[in-house]
Amino acid sequence: MALRFHKMHGLGNDFVVIDAREGAVAMDAARARALADRRTGVGCDQLILIGPADDADVSMRIFNADGSEVSACGNATRCVPVLVGRDVTVRTAAGLLHARLEEGGAAVDMGPPRFGWDEVPLAYPMDTAALPLAWGELARPAAASMGNPHLAFFVPDHMAVPLEALGPEIEHDAAFPERINVNVATILSRTHVAMRTWERGAGLTQACGTGACATFASGRRLRLLDERVRMDLPGGTLTLSEQDGRILMQGPATHVFTGETEL
Structure with missing residues (x-):
């Protein structure tokens, strides 16, 4: 068929x-x-x-x-x-x-982002603004759900983090009953962030929309970011904003081709 x-x-x-x-x-x-x-x-x-x-x-x-x-x-x-x-x-x-x-x-x-430990979800109650956990050089991430569970690590240089090695370890940690997406982000200013993501079930990707939203929401919660930011990802740029507690995301979407394959 x-x-x-x-x-x-x-x-x-x-x-x-x-x-x-x-x-x-x-x-x-x-x-x-x-x-x-x-x-x-x-x-x-x-x-x-x-x-x-x-x-x-x-x-x-x-x-x-x-x-x-x-x-x-x-x-x-x-x-x-x-x-x-x-x-x-x-x-x-x-x-x-x-x-x-x-x-x-x-x-x-x-x-709206969800920050409850049981909403992310986590395996047991923890402070989702700064989890008391560490993996190598990555420690005390913020946790949030945007429909998917995410961690956000705010680091000096997101490109220097060995995400290929740490991503799978964190994704499958027992603290995360549904596994977890891992975002490493560098705040360049209150309106400009650069980020990379290890996605559960997919690995390193060029961009993660829910990861960008969760990282932005966590940055807002920690009072690190303004209500509108530019988010640079390996594949390009998103614009994120917060309005009445809801996260709005703007960015490109491209239709490349249509094809057929056998099931």
Whole structure:
């Protein structure tokens, strides 16, 4: 059976997007993992399944490259209005998101950050503003959820951190029952941050939308950042702002090509 798909990306965080609004497409961990394989499949960081929704314009399911299903993906959410061609409300497992089409990309209301230890979630109560934990040179991160669990380490030089080595160790630490995404960020000014991310189930990526939002939210909570910032990621730049306790994200989203593959 031939499967039609769209290859898209947000700042180099790349997706295989399947539009299943007209007809259901069966998806599970094994199939998602096969499609995401960069050697024997199409290749992507995440597989995105767009479908109908009772209470929104579309629904979105998200599978990491390792086949694990997750609740949110900021960069993929920006791709949805680009694919559909208009502003949309998107039903995700993390809640309802509003995405507005803009020239070259989209703006998304990502909702309020969650800082409760059981909301992230953590395995036991800890101060999520500065977890009493350390891995090598990385210590006392802030923790937050933007639909996905994130740690934010504010460091002098985010490029000097051996994230390839520390990322997997932190991701699978027993303190994080749903695993964890790891962000290392350098605050260049109160309105400018540079960041890299190790994504659970995908590894190093060019950009992480929910990671950028969680890091910004944690920086705001710690009074390190103003209410609007430029966030530089390896794949490009996002603009993040806080309005009435909600995190707004603006940035590029690109449709690369449409293809077919055999399921």
